[in-house]
Amino acid sequence: MTAVRQDAWSPDDDLILAEVTLRHIREGSTQLAAFEEVGERIGRTSAACGFRWNSCVRKRYEDAIQIAKQQRQKRNYLKKQTVTAASAVTSQVSSISVFETEERIFKGDTNSLDEGLSVDAVIRFLRTWKSTYQDLSRQIKLFEKEMKDKEEELFRLRSENERLNHEVNNAQTDYRTVNDDYKTLIQIMDRARRLTVFSGEEEAKPRFKMDANGNLERIE
Incomplete structure (x- = not known):
């Protein structure tokens, strides 16, 4: 303890x-x-x-x-790779053994197998390879279709991106134009307001004239 x-x-x-x-x-x-x-x-x-x-x-x-x-x-990665490599080697050894066995069958090695069994084994071997080839062909076609679909999707997204960029640029240009027009309008209104105030002050001032006796008389 x-x-x-x-x-x-x-x-x-x-x-x-x-x-x-x-x-x-x-x-x-x-x-x-x-x-x-x-x-x-x-x-x-x-x-x-x-x-x-x-x-x-x-x-x-x-x-x-x-x-x-x-x-x-x-x-852990190296350990996994080692296990994977060992499995691959084992699979390759098994495949070689099967290939050698079927090769002997194909060549007519009847020391341990009779002729009928050898023919059946060859037929099974060829059918297996045909099925494997067909499966691989289907997978290749499927991958090609997926790749084509991805390329079309990529092209569509690129086109959409270009369109959106064009709209954004146009919107920015319109915004700048509207903003400039707004500033110009504000300046015009400000000048008009100042002119109006100035004119009102001019009109509000009283005016006088001198009569024959020398007195100032307000003109209405």
Whole structure:
């Protein structure tokens, strides 16, 4: 059972916690397993190790965590590729074995098979290949049709995009024209208003004339 320590965490403890946790992340293991391993090594509970990691240590190793995750993804990818390659090799070996068997049948190897069975096997072999060829032909035609549809859709979208761009340009041109006309109208109205006010002031001023006696007389 892991001992429960009450003393403070030392830099060495933090380093062990970081190294073990990053290794588990790289290898695709869980952090819980890492905390249990660290707890056994430094004499603390896995809960204490988890709390220390999340509250303090993790913040100092964010870049290292991202690198460890990338290494884990690369490791999983290489592992998957290895499994895929092994499966492909196994499939190829099986295909070669089948081909060699049917080749012997086609050449009339009757050491272990009678003549009637060899003919049946050849017929089955040819039918299988014919069916496979037909399936591949249908798939190719389907892919060609899909590609043609995609090209037509792309052409339609490009045409629509050009049309919309043309409409946007026309709308911008119309907006600028209307805006310029509006500014011109405002200027004309402002000048007319100033002329009206000026004319009203001129008409409001009283006018006088001098009579024969030298007195000023207001003219209505």
